[in-house]
Amino acid sequence: MLGERIREIRKRxxxxxxxxxxxxxxxxxxxLIENNKAKPSMESLAYIAERLGVExxxxxxxxxxxELRGILEKxxxxxxxxxxxxxxxxxIGLTEPYFEKLTQGYESARLLDIYSRSLYHEKMDGWxxxxxxxxxxxxxxxxxxxxxxxxxxxxxxxFVEHDYTESLTILLRERAEIESNHVYIDPMTRVDLDYxxxxxxxxxxxxxxxxxxxxxAIHFSKEHxxxxxxxxxxxLAVAHALMTHDExxxxxxxxKLKQYGEFAEDMRSTLFHDLFNIMAxxxxxxxxxxxxxxxxxxSDPKMTEVYEIWFLLEKGKAFYGLRRFNxxxxxxxxxxxxxxxxxxxxxxxxxxxxxxxALCHFELGNGNEAIKLAKKAVENYSTLxxxxxxxxxxxxxxxxxxxxxxxxxxxx
Numbered sequence: 182m183l184g185e186r187i188r189e190i191r192k193r194x195x196x197x198x199x200x201x202x203x204x205x206x207x208x209x210x211x212x213l214i215e216n217n218k219a220k221p222s223m224e225s226l227a228y229i230a231e232r233l234g235v236e237x238x239x240x241x242x243x244x245x246x247x248e249l250r251g252i253l254e255k256x257x258x259x260x261x262x263x264x265x266x267x268x269x270x271x272x273i274g275l276t277e278p279y280f281e282k283l284t285q286g287y288e289s290a291r292l293l294d295i296y297s298r299s300l301y302h303e304k305m306d307g308w309x310x311x312x313x314x315x316x317x318x319x320x321x322x323x324x325x326x327x328x329x330x331x332x333x334x335x336x337x338x339x340f341v342e343h344d345y346t347e348s349l350t351i352l353l354r355e356r357a358e359i360e361s362n363h364v365y366i367d368p369m370t371r372v373d374l375d376y377x378x379x380x381x382x383x384x385x386x387x388x389x390x391x392x393x394x395x396x397x398a399i400h401f402s403k404e405h406x407x408x409x410x411x412x413x414x415x416x417l418a419v420a421h422a423l424m425t426h427d428e429x430x431x432x433x434x435x436x437k438l439k440q441y442g443e444f445a446e447d448m449r450s451t452l453f454h455d456l457f458n459i460m461a462x463x464x465x466x467x468x469x470x471x472x473x474x475x476x477x478x479x480s481d482p483k484m485t486e487v488y489e490i491w492f493l494l495e496k497g498k499a500f501y502g503l504r505r506f507n508x509x510x511x512x513x514x515x516x517x518x519x520x521x522x523x524x525x526x527x528x529x530x531x532x533x534x535x536x537x538x539a540l541c542h543f544e545l546g547n548g549n550e551a552i553k554l555a556k557k558a559v560e561n562y563s564t565l566x567x568x569x570x571x572x573x574x575x576x577x578x579x580x581x582x583x584x585x586x587x588x589x590x591x592x593x
Contacts, residue, residue, distance in 0.1 A: 184217035186240050190233050191215075201232050238286075244279055249288035252279060256295050269299040290318035294331065301338070325363040326370045332359060333377050341523050345384035352381055372398050372410045379417060384525050386566035392421065412441050412450045419457050420526045424568045431457070452478070452488060459495050468499040475499065490516050490531070498537055506541040513538045529570050532561040536577045548585045555581045 191201050202211045205228045213219035214229075221229065230237045239245040256275055259268050276296040283289035283296075293315035300308035312331060319328040332355030339348035356374050360366060366374075375398035382391030395417060402411050415438040422431035435457050442450030455474060462471035475496045479489070493512045500509035516534050535558035543551035555578035562571040 182217050183220075183240060184215045186245075187229060187233070188215040190235060190239070190245070194233060196233075201229065203228075203232060244282040246286060246288060249279065249283075249286070249292065252276070253288045253292055256292060260295050260298075269302040272296065272299040273303065273305075285318070287322060287324070290315050290322065290324070290327070293318070294327070298334065320362060323363060325359065325366055328363070329355075329359055329366075329370045329374060332356065333373065336377065336381070340381065340384070343523060345381060345525070349378075349381040349385055352377055368401070368405045368407050369409050372402055372407055375401070376410045376413055376417070379414075380524060383417070383421065388421070388425075395421075408441070408445065412438065412445075412447060415441060415450070416453055417526075419453075420530075423457070423460065424526060424529060424570070426569050431461075448483070456488075456491055456495070459492075463495060463498050463502065466502060468502040471495065471499045490519065494531065494534055497534070497541075501537050501541055504544070506544045510538060510541045510545075513541065525565050528561070529565055529568055532558055532565075533570050533573065534558075535561070536574045539577060539581060543581050543584075548581075551581050552578075552585055 191198075198208045198211050198215075202208050206225060210219060211229075214221050214225075226237055226240060230240055233240075236246060239247070252275065256272055259265065259272055259275070262268060265271070272295060276292050276299070279292065280296065283293050293311055297308040297312035297315060300306075300311065312335070316328055316331045319325075319331065333352065335355065336348045336352035339345075339351060352374075356378070359374075375394050379391045379395040379398065382388075382394060395414060399411070399414050399418070402408070402414070415434050418434035419431055419438060422428075422434060435454055438450050438457075439454040441447065442452075442454060455478070459471050459474050462468075462474070475492050478492050479496070493515050497509045497511075497513035497516070500506070500512065513534055516531070518528070518531050522528065522531065535554045539551045539553075539555035539558065542548075542554065555574070558574040559578045562574050565571065
């Protein structure tokens with residue numbers, strides 16, 4: 182009730198009835214208001230709120246802005262902790278009791294945003310409508326970065342389902358709406374939108390549009406000295422160069438990635454630069470040097486499972502190149518495509534595993550297993566945009582198939 186709320190805040194601030202009443206109200210009238218025996222006018226309510234140092238809304242609502250701020254602080258800390266396996270369930274439990282009171286202000290919008298994402302991750306109904314409420318509130322407060330982040334979230338929801346066309350459609354629609362309704366787009370938000378637009382154009386196979394957006398974002402970042410997303414953009418540029426065997430661009434952007442890694446002391450950028458360098462060594466058939474570099478990373482305790490599969494794949498390829506087929510298979514067999522892989526570029530690089538496994542089995546005389554794996558690689562690549570990796574898979578399958586068919590009459 183309003184009266185109890187006024188009394189609670191007054192006592193918390195250690196104010197007497199007389200001090201709060203001041204010159205505009207009598208002590209008696211204020212006592213009646215606090216006991217809900219008198220209803221203050223809007224003028225009196227505004228006066229009381231001013232004296233208490235709070236917003237009128239804090240008196241009318243059961244939950245004050247200060248209380249919501251405390252809840253949001255806890256929610257943000259929990260939301261940003263990756264090690265807590267049940268964090269989304271905990272966030273739902275933290276936010277749900279306040280749900281009906283989240284009607285206005287930044288704290289309400291952000292809590293609705295976090296609540297909706299938590300429901301999404303727990304595969305619970307209703308997250309879309311709650312997310313839309315948060316987006317509308319961000320729009321009303323002109324919080325462009327937060328609003329754009331929700332638009333990206335909606336697009337990436339379809340991306341992880343591998344519905345790349347719908348994902349791009351959503352992102353372009355949301356971007357157009359944000360640019361139409363928000364007078365100013367801050368540089369970091371623009372780069373974030375550019376990056377996601379580029380990866381989605383690549384995902385649907387529109388390399389021209391993707392390259393245009395990606396290179397524009399790189400140029401914009403340099404011009405405004407914004408390092409946010411620059412490492413992601415460089416990695417994307419190198420990956421595209423790998424897909425197209427553009428050696429000049431691969432060397433250029435790989436160098437940029439290394440320079441950024443050294444400048445920012447960013448291990449991930451340095452790691453990916455070295456991985457791309459290892460891929461180049463294997464392409465050039467310098468297998469021994471590639472293995473030396475791979476073993477340096479695989480022996481590093483800082484290496485995580487997220488990056489390990491890429492080095493295991495290159496190690497398997499290197500052993501195949503050295504004709505050490507059993508050793509090659511021992512590493513290639515360890516590779517399983519993780520659940521976090523969603524972009525066609527990543528699938529393109531990883532699907533080649535089956536082609537190399539097929540080649541190893543073929544050299545070891547396991548024809549049936551070789552043809553099965555080679556065919557599997559061809560089928561996997563058939564769902565992706567054409568790249569030289571698909572050509573390699575097709576050539577591998579056709580070579581193995583042809584040789585097996587030739588050997589069959591001889592009983593092999």
